[in-house]
Amino acid sequence: MYVNLTPQSTGGSLLTGARAYARWKWLAGGLAVLFLITYPLLNGQDAFGLNLLTETLIFALFALSLDLLLGYTGLVSFGHATYFGLGAYSAGILTAQLKNSNFLLGLLMGVLVAGLGALVLGFFSIRTSGIYFLMLTLAFSQMCYALAFKWNDVTGGSNGLPVPKPEFSLVGWQLDLGDGTVFYFVVLTCFLAGFFGLRQVVHSPFGRTLIGIRDNEKRLAALGYQTSNFKLMACVIAGALGGLAGALNAYHNGFVSANEFYWTTSGLVMVMVLLGGKGSLIGAVLGAFFVRYAEQFIQGQQTAKLGTFVVSERWQMVLGLIFILCVLLAPGGLVGLWQSLVRQVTRRLEWR
Amino acid sequence: MAVEALKVSGVEKRFGALVAVNGINLSVLQGERRALIGPNGAGKTTFFNLISGTLPLSAGTIQLWGRDVTRLPDWRRVRLGLARTFQRNNLFMSLTTFENVQLAVQRQQQVSYNLLRSARSFQAINEQAQQVLEQVGLTGRGELKVASLSYGEQRQLEIALALATKPSILLLDEPTAGMSLAETGQMVELVKSLPAALTLLIVEHDMDVVFALSDRITVLHYGQVLAEGTPEEVQHNPRVREVYLGEGE
Numbered sequence: 001m002y003v004n005l006t007p008q009s010t011g012g013s014l015l016t017g018a019r020a021y022a023r024w025k026w027l028a029g030g031l032a033v034l035f036l037i038t039y040p041l042l043n044g045q046d047a048f049g050l051n052l053l054t055e056t057l058i059f060a061l062f063a064l065s066l067d068l069l070l071g072y073t074g075l076v077s078f079g080h081a082t083y084f085g086l087g088a089y090s091a092g093i094l095t096a097q098l099k100n101s102n103f104l105l106g107l108l109m110g111v112l113v114a115g116l117g118a119l120v121l122g123f124f125s126i127r128t129s130g131i132y133f134l135m136l137t138l139a140f141s142q143m144c145y146a147l148a149f150k151w152n153d154v155t156g157g158s159n160g161l162p163v164p165k166p167e168f169s170l171v172g173w174q175l176d177l178g179d180g181t182v183f184y185f186v187v188l189t190c191f192l193a194g195f196f197g198l199r200q201v202v203h204s205p206f207g208r209t210l211i212g213i214r215d216n217e218k219r220l221a222a223l224g225y226q227t228s229n230f231k232l233m234a235c236v237i238a239g240a241l242g243g244l245a246g247a248l249n250a251y252h253n254g255f256v257s258a259n260e261f262y263w264t265t266s267g268l269v270m271v272m273v274l275l276g277g278k279g280s281l282i283g284a285v286l287g288a289f290f291v292r293y294a295e296q297f298i299q300g301q302q303t304a305k306l307g308t309f310v311v312s313e314r315w316q317m318v319l320g321l322i323f324i325l326c327v328l329l330a331p332g333g334l335v336g337l338w339q340s341l342v343r344q345v346t347r348r349l350e351w352r
Numbered sequence: 353m354a355v356e357a358l359k360v361s362g363v364e365k366r367f368g369a370l371v372a373v374n375g376i377n378l379s380v381l382q383g384e385r386r387a388l389i390g391p392n393g394a395g396k397t398t399f400f401n402l403i404s405g406t407l408p409l410s411a412g413t414i415q416l417w418g419r420d421v422t423r424l425p426d427w428r429r430v431r432l433g434l435a436r437t438f439q440r441n442n443l444f445m446s447l448t449t450f451e452n453v454q455l456a457v458q459r460q461q462q463v464s465y466n467l468l469r470s471a472r473s474f475q476a477i478n479e480q481a482q483q484v485l486e487q488v489g490l491t492g493r494g495e496l497k498v499a500s501l502s503y504g505e506q507r508q509l510e511i512a513l514a515l516a517t518k519p520s521i522l523l524l525d526e527p528t529a530g531m532s533l534a535e536t537g538q539m540v541e542l543v544k545s546l547p548a549a550l551t552l553l554i555v556e557h558d559m560d561v562v563f564a565l566s567d568r569i570t571v572l573h574y575g576q577v578l579a580e581g582t583p584e585e586v587q588h589n590p591r592v593r594e595v596y597l598g599e600g601e
């Protein structure tokens with residue numbers, strides 16, 4: 001079921017291509033991190049832009065967590081919103097209902113509750129696979145949605161839960177999270193920690209095992225692996241990271257609603273991963289950036305019309321079209337496109 | 353007295369109305385080289401699937417060194433020293449040749465749960481993986497994706513994965529199928545070079561390979577044991593000649 005993006009050409013050019021690609025990757029990655037660090041310093045006045053970038057990084061973190069399941073382990077979870085929602089409500093309930101405004105505690109709660117949720121739900125869902133796994137994870141998330149919607153006293157029900165500004169203090173070190181730039185750097189830190197943490201995981205023996213499960217779970221069992229343990233651990237890691245993203249999002253918006261659990265949230269993050277390129281951490285991040293910024297761009301085109309069709313009001317439809325094109329023409333997503341481009345270029349250069 | 357490595361009693365496997373394995377009894381001693389032969393559809397692969405735990409059986413019992421493993425899942429049997437290869441190449445297609453073997457070795461060396469170190473940084477694993485690749489004749493092919501290996505090389509990798517688990521009983525399902533003459537010769541040499549204490553069951557259609565490798569032969573026909581004995585005995589068994597060796601003569 002995994003689409004192999006790498007070329008099946010002769011060994012020599014394949015290796016040189018891979019090496020050239022690795023060089024590009026480090027250069028581009030370094031520049032991207034530099035850009036993310038300097039952005040608020042260079043665009044201090046642009047509160048809107050900073051807000052969008054903060055939100056995008058939160059979703060990128062969310063997409064990364066899904067990619068561990070979807071791209072690396074081959075578990076098509078269509079209920080990843082469950083963990084986003086659990087993280088968001090953990091932080092929200094702690095702050096709004098329990099009147100504890102400790103930001104770090106809120107994040108910790110988000111991570112723990114979502115991780116625990118993933119342990120319990122994963123325990124049941126990994127017993128299935130394929131379409132059944134997809135349906136079961138979807139069903140769990142919709143159950144959480146219904147619960148959040150109905151349980152007024154705790155979740156605020158259909159009104160949602162306003163989340164007051166939290167406070168950050170760590171052994172006497174205080175930060176003003178009300179300041180957009182400060183909050184941005186907190187999110188950036190979480191994002192980078194999540195990215196490089198996951199990078200470590202996917203390159204570890206454990207991560208290799210997940211790829212083995214995606215490629216050929218039966219063969220892995222024939223090598224002595226108890227694969228269900230690995231799948232469950234992957235669920236817990238992905239759930240915990242998704243919970244972190246959810247908690248950050250709750251603090252960022254100052255609001256939590258049952259929509260965090262809704263299937264559209266799961267669908268959105270899945271589209272991000274698939275558009276960017278599943279099975280690649282960079283891909284998940286690119287996908288999140290692409291979706292968020294394309295949305296912004298298209299909704300800004302107030303005058304663009306096709307007959308009576310106002311493009312800017314039909315973002316969902318445009319995204320759907322882009323997605324269909326991607327599935328048909330570039331099943332490896334943005335990363336797949338980029339890889340084949342690099343390959344073409346290096347092949348041309350070698351022929352000279 | 354030799355130890356009984358594998359004992360199979362009254363094993364059956366039904367697929368709906370089809371009885372693929374119909375009451376097989378088999379006893380293989382430690383260090384024995386046993387060939388399983390029989391016409392297409394005789395139930396050889398299904399029988400291997402039952403021994404390795406890939407498929408649940410419909411009736412009967414299976415013992416490894418006197419221990420009942422009938423209800424044990426496949427991965428537990430591997431940890432008791434049972435390894436197998438597959439008739440159709442069954443590899444990790446998005447990984448390189450070396451990474452395929454690494455995956456088998458890291459489980460054998462019990463570091464698969466390590467999340468914090470790079471999989472490439474385990475010296476002991478790398479050395480063992482390299483050694484297994486050498487053993488099967490894939491030195492120098494390690495950095496290639498499995499998909500860019502030739503079919504014969506994929507067969508060799510199939511065996512490498514099984515050997516990397518350090519088995520004491522090895523089941524080979526048609527290891528030379530689809531191989532060139534030269535590759536088949538190499539495969540025979542490889543199997544001959546395996547330690548004498550290793551118990552080997554091999555399903556093979558190439559009779560030259562069978563006679564070169566086996567101490568004893570079991571002939572399956574319609575899911576049942578038709579004959580069993582030394583290569584000499586089986587070769588001269590009239591019923592075997594009729595249904596199997598005599599085919600096409």
Ligand SMILES: Nc1ncnc2c1ncn2[C@@H]1O[C@H](COP(=O)(O)OP(=O)(O)OP(=O)(O)O)[C@@H](O)[C@H]1O
Pocket residue numbers: 367370372390391392393394395396397398399439
């Ligand atoms: N999963 C299955 N479901 C249904 N029938 C099966 C299944 N696996 C095998 N069979 C049937 O069981 C019988 C034995 O098949 P098996 O693959 O064990 O034969 P074999 O001796 O390995 O043959 P070959 O020499 O062609 O590999 C065949 O009739 C086959 O069609």
Ligand SMILES: [Mg+2]
Pocket residue numbers: 396397398439
């Ligand atoms: Mg067979």
